[in-house]
Amino acid sequence: MLQISFIRQNIDFVKERIQHKNFKEVSIVDSIVALDEQVRKLKVESETLQASMNTASKEIGMLMGKGEKGLAEEKKEEVSKNKSALQQLNEQLGAAEKQLQDELVKLPNLPHSTVPKGKTxxxxxxxxxxxxxxxxxxxxxxxxxxxxxxxxxxxxxxxxxxxxxxxxxxxxxxxxxxxxxxxxxxxxxxxxxxxxxxxxxxxxxxxxxxxxxxxxxxxxxxxxxxxxxxxxxxxxxxxxxxxxxxxxxxxxxxxxxxxxxxxxxxxxxxxxxxxxxxxxxxxxxxxxxxxxxxxxxxxxxxxxxxxxxxxxxxxxxxxxxxxxxxxxxxxxxxxxxxxxxxxxxxxxxxxxxxxxxxxxxxxxxxxxxxxxxxxxxxxxxxxxxxxxxxxxxxxxxxxxxxxxxxxxxxxxxxxxxxxxxxxxx
RNA sequence: GGAGACGUGUCCGAGUGGUUGAAGGAGCACGCCUGGAAAGUGUGUAUAUGGGAAACUGUAUCAAGGGUUCGAAUCCCUUCGUCUCCGCCA
The missing domain is CATH 3.30.930.10 (Bira Bifunctional Protein; Domain 2)
Structure with a gap:
């Protein structure tokens, strides 16, 4: 499996080399790059949300420690609201990651520059x-x-x-x-x-x-x-x-x-x-x-x-x-x-x-x-x-x-x- | 195959719901001490990935995967592995 970071930075090179290996579905490279972008975008969204929830949970812990139950309960409800949003985001993210992986494993290794051209x-x-x-x-x-x-x-x-x-x-x-x-x-x-x-x-x-x-x-x-x-x-x-x-x-x-x-x-x-x-x-x-x-x-x-x-x-x-x-x-x-x-x-x-x-x-x-x-x-x-x-x-x-x-x-x-x-x- | 116990960082080992990425120790790295070493002493010591020029920072990871919960190393389920006893067997 090629490294995604390498593909991201060498799109045209990858396309050129896989054809040398007689690999026809060049468009996979484009879909990989697109999926990768999507995955990273979703990841940022999901993690940002997660971070805010983590912070809130810690605050609840501290409030409980001080015995301020009422405030803690308020916070709890606040965090609960975010849960379904996070779940949805993560489902999207999971699906995108799987797609990316599925495409990535289809891509062959790139032939070295000394590999002769040819099909048979x-x-x-x-x-x-x-x-x-x-x-x-x-x-x-x-x-x-x-x-x-x-x-x-x-x-x-x-x-x-x-x-x-x-x-x-x-x-x-x-x-x-x-x-x-x-x-x-x-x-x-x-x-x-x-x-x-x-x-x-x-x-x-x-x-x-x-x-x-x-x-x-x-x-x-x-x-x-x-x-x-x-x-x-x-x-x-x-x-x-x-x-x-x-x-x-x-x-x-x-x-x-x-x-x-x-x-x-x-x-x-x-x-x-x-x-x-x-x-x-x-x-x-x-x-x-x-x-x-x-x-x-x-x-x-x-x-x-x-x-x-x-x-x-x-x-x-x-x-x-x-x-x-x-x-x-x-x-x-x-x-x-x-x-x-x-x-x-x-x-x-x-x-x-x-x-x-x-x-x-x-x-x-x-x-x-x-x-x-x-x-x-x-x-x-x-x-x-x-x-x-x-x-x-x-x-x-x-x-x-x-x-x-x-x-x-x-x-x-x-x-x-x-x-x-x-x-x- | 049956019954039971268990699986925490490089290693040992604490930890049964709340600032725990995780006490303590060992090891390792660097420094101090030393003529040099040992001992002593100080500091540091995971991986992956996102953001950032960098400093830094978000997220995930306590066998793996799922679940409960505002919050899980801690509770529940599944799988895998290890150990003990039984069965079977080279």
């Missing part, structure tokens, strides 16, 4: 690429075939237990998940991130805090009996650690990492996109999250991008780094970099990480703040990135490293996996 994924900018695409033998097959061959994931039984898109990992497949998770966490903690293992269900306030609500309600599984939401990413519970908190400037940057399963309804997905591990309803992901000083957030963004990039290099996967165009970026993001790995048998680029700077958009909703050197409270900037999402990493590892006899694993995984390959190598 095709217009994303390739920043750089790394690793080498493998040359596969004629007999190479996509990962869902390899999964069958080595009995790594049982999709059918997963569908029986729950539904399609809920993979049942098995044997070496399960162990590979565990190895990757542990490797990623170790890699992140070595870089100074503190490991968390958060709740996987969150309440409404948390879902709202990171912007999943009201925006992406349909994307989350909702446990209605208790009104909890299953997390679509660790970002939600972990970022909410600092909801309504004020930290000392010296505590920044706060670096956190967490492994969690992620649950996504992915309503409307179909076809080749959902084949095998390409898109599933439950998947494992290790996330990195930082809360930083506003002046440092772009520096930290670069640092996080490099951190993820190194991880992909360690896994020896061919990858490319994209700077997302305005239209393809998420609602809350000011700038987003995506990492994609090349899955050689499918001959497809698969998104495995998304690194974003939210600036103060999330922290404004969360009220995650710090006290600066002058003792003023300021919003922190929040950033997060996947390091990494597992299924597509697994897909790419399997496809790119397949041989006649088995699948070779990158060296960094050998110790975790307890073996250097899957199969009879």
């Amino acid at each position: 994924p095709e217009e994303n900018e390739v920043v750089r690429a790394g690793g080498n695409k493998p040359v596969l033998p004629e007999t190479a097959v996509p990962h869902w075939e390899l999964i069958k061959k080595y009995d790594l994931v049982d999709f059918e039984t997963g569908a029986k237990i729950t539904g399609s898109g809920f993979p049942l990992y098995k044997g070496k497949g399960a162990k590979l998940q565990r190895s990757l998770i542990q490797y990623f966490l170790d890699y992140n903690t070595a870089a100074g991130y503190t490991e968390y293992l958060p709740p996987l269900l969150v309440n409404e306030a948390s879902a709202y805090g990171t912007g999943q609500l009201p925006d992406k309600e349909g994307q989350m599984y909702h446990a209605t009996a208790d009104n909890f939401y299953m997390i679509p990413t660790a970002e939600v519970p972990v970022t909410n650690i600092y909801r309504d908190e004020i930290v000392k400037e010296s505590e920044l940057p706060i670096k956190m990492t967490a492994y969690t399963p992620c649950f996504r309804r992915e309503a409307g997905s179909f076809g080749a996109d959902v084949r095998g591990l390409n898109r599933v309803h439950q998947f494992d992901k290790v996330e990195i999250i930082q809360l930083v000083h506003p002046e440092k957030s772009y520096e930290v963004l670069e640092e996080m991008v490099q951190h993820v990039e190194q991880l992909l290099q360690n896994l020896q996967l061919p990858y490319r780094l994209l700077r997302l165009c305005g239209g393809d970026m998420s609602f809350a993001s000011a700038i987003t970099y995506d990492f994609e790995v090349y899955s050689a048998a499918q001959q497809k680029w698969l998104e495995v990480s998304s690194v974003s700077n939210f600036e103060s958009f999330q922290s404004n909703r969360l009220k995650a703040r710090f006290k600066d050197a002058n003792g003023k409270t300021q919003l922190v900037h929040t950033l997060n990135g996947s390091s990494l999402a597992l299924p597509r990493i697994v897909a790419s590892l399997l496809e790119n490293n397949q041989t006649e006899k088995g699948i070779l694993l990158p060296e960094v995984l050998h110790a975790y996996f307890g073996k250097n390959s899957i199969g009879d190598l």
Whole structure:
């Protein structure tokens, strides 16, 4: 959520930037400004009235203390008269505030000046690429075939237990998940991130805090009996650690990492996109999250991008780094970099990480703040990135490293996996 | 899930309708004292938001939300959380 004071002072700029994000309802900005003005006007009226009533009440208290009952009774009646007027004012004020809030949450974050123009994924900018695409033998097959061959994931039984898109990992497949998770966490903690293992269900306030609500309600599984939401990413519970908190400037940057399963309804997905591990309803992901000083957030963004990039290099996967165009970026993001790995048998680029700077958009909703050197409270900037999402990493590892006899694993995984390959190598 | 107790500022803790944003203490900050420190001592010490150039000032906040009242930390209702006992359970 953008700060109302900022919008108020930069109306034209806000209008210009949201269009860059392919946001059409520019008129919302005008209605926000109008509502804000109305709210403030009503507030002054209401508070002035309230103040006079408060003063009168105190006077009544003093009169009672002196035993001057008659005078006190007179005052009481006087104040009573104002009550309905105040109530009316407050109703108007409440309605206006709600309207303002409703409009405010519809407004996306403003894209950073370096975000490329564009509306579709095709217009994303390739920043750089790394690793080498493998040359596969004629007999190479996509990962869902390899999964069958080595009995790594049982999709059918997963569908029986729950539904399609809920993979049942098995044997070496399960162990590979565990190895990757542990490797990623170790890699992140070595870089100074503190490991968390958060709740996987969150309440409404948390879902709202990171912007999943009201925006992406349909994307989350909702446990209605208790009104909890299953997390679509660790970002939600972990970022909410600092909801309504004020930290000392010296505590920044706060670096956190967490492994969690992620649950996504992915309503409307179909076809080749959902084949095998390409898109599933439950998947494992290790996330990195930082809360930083506003002046440092772009520096930290670069640092996080490099951190993820190194991880992909360690896994020896061919990858490319994209700077997302305005239209393809998420609602809350000011700038987003995506990492994609090349899955050689499918001959497809698969998104495995998304690194974003939210600036103060999330922290404004969360009220995650710090006290600066002058003792003023300021919003922190929040950033997060996947390091990494597992299924597509697994897909790419399997496809790119397949041989006649088995699948070779990158060296960094050998110790975790307890073996250097899957199969009879 | 049932029964009971409770939820006050950074922390401890007083406060059952009237100048209480909240006694007292601790902590913290700054000053005095000291060769330096400790002790002692003085002052200050919430957040949000409106108005104001500023000094300053209005409003709200004693878990959250609602209600009663001229007036609520104090009374009532709902929700959430903590603790104790019982039940269930890994």
